[in-house]
Amino acid sequence: MTTSSACQNQQDARINGIAKSDGSEGLTASAGLPRTLPDVCFELQARIDAFLCEKTEDDVLRKVQSQVRESMDVIRQALSRYGPDHLSLSYNGGKDCLVLLVLILACLPGWDASCPTPTPTPTPTPCGTGTPEPPRPSPAASAPAASSQTLHAIYIVSNDPFTEVEEFVATSAQQYHLDLKRYALPMRPALEAYLGDRPVVKAVFLGTRRTDPHGEFLTHFDPTDAGWPQFMRVHPVIDWHYVEIWAFIRHLQIPFCDLYNRGFTSLGGVTDTRPNPALAVSGDTSKFRPAYELRDDDEERLGRN
Incomplete structure (x- = not known):
């Protein structure tokens, strides 16, 4: 299949630029065989490449395309500085870190952990959009590093975690080959334990966005504060907006935690999180629209105490 026909097939499956997704789709199975990390990386890379070559009049999707390019550039910078074996992901199954995980995996093909900088080859302008893409690795280098058959990740568990979150974290960690360490501790001792x-x-890598608590003044690379375990915090999606996160997830048909289908917009624990009242159907606080129908960044955390 040519690149342009792949793009056309992607567009034909969309309504108003957004896939009809409820979070149940998964990565393509291969005759029921377990999928390796390279399998997953190449499929996600192909999905994102197809998305970036789509021509769309939808302003949100065009902004998402721009955000994806910037975020992947930050991820490649991190890979170049540290190499995949020295990078980890803070992962709790939420929408933001899910987007980040997909972008990281799509960047892994072509990176060698023993020599993080890839060998680039010129890349043609996708689908005649007139927007050059960053250099891509040569085919000879197109495989995740042999020493990186999993991706380091840390899961800091909320107080009284939702069963749905725990289950989604477990299944997605397996699906995406995360070497996930789980800590039911406050953040600082959890990080100390993890680095130990x-x-x-x-x-x-952190899925923090500008509108999150303490996110206002963060940059793409920030060392931890004095008195905290010392490492570099990498924020590739810091400038994404709420609607852009959901447009990416739904357009690329990425499976997500079912709580989002039930009106939850920001996931914490059972005792401090409820469905977002801004999504109540006709004021009925027993019925809620899905999280991806919220539009305003400022309303995202209305369901958090």
Whole structure:
């Protein structure tokens, strides 16, 4: 299949630029065989490449395309500085870190952990959009590093976690080949314990966005504050907006936690999280629209105490 026909097939499956997705779709199975990390990386890379070559009049999707390019550039910078074996991901199954995970995996093909900088080859302008893409690895280098058959990740568990979140974290960690360490501790001791268990980790990807608490003044690369475990915090999706996160997830048909289908917009624990009242159907607080129908960044955390 040619690149342009792949793009056309992607567009034909969309309504108003957004896939009809409820979070149940998964990665393509291969005759029921277990999928390796390279399998997953190449499929996600192909999905994102197809998305970036789509021509769309939808302003949100065009902004998402721009955000994806910027975020993947930050991820490649992190890979170049540290190499995949020295990077980790803070992962709790939420929408933001899910987007980040997909982007990281799509960047892994072509990176060698023993020599993080890839060998680039010129890349044609996708689908005649006139927007050059970043250099891509040569085919000879197109495989995740042999020493990186999993991706380091840390899961800091909320107080009284939702069963749905725990189950989604477990299944997605298996699906995406995460070397996930789970800590039911406050953040600082959890990070101390994690770096004790994984001293090789020098930098951690975080799904923090500008509108999150304490996110206002963050940059793409920020060392941890004094008195905290020392590593580089990497924020590739810091400038994404709420609607862009959901447009990416639904357009690329990425499976997500079912709580989002039930009106939850920001996932914490059972005792401090409820469906977002802004999504109540006709004021009925027993019925809620799905999270992806919320539009305003400022209303995202209305369901959090």
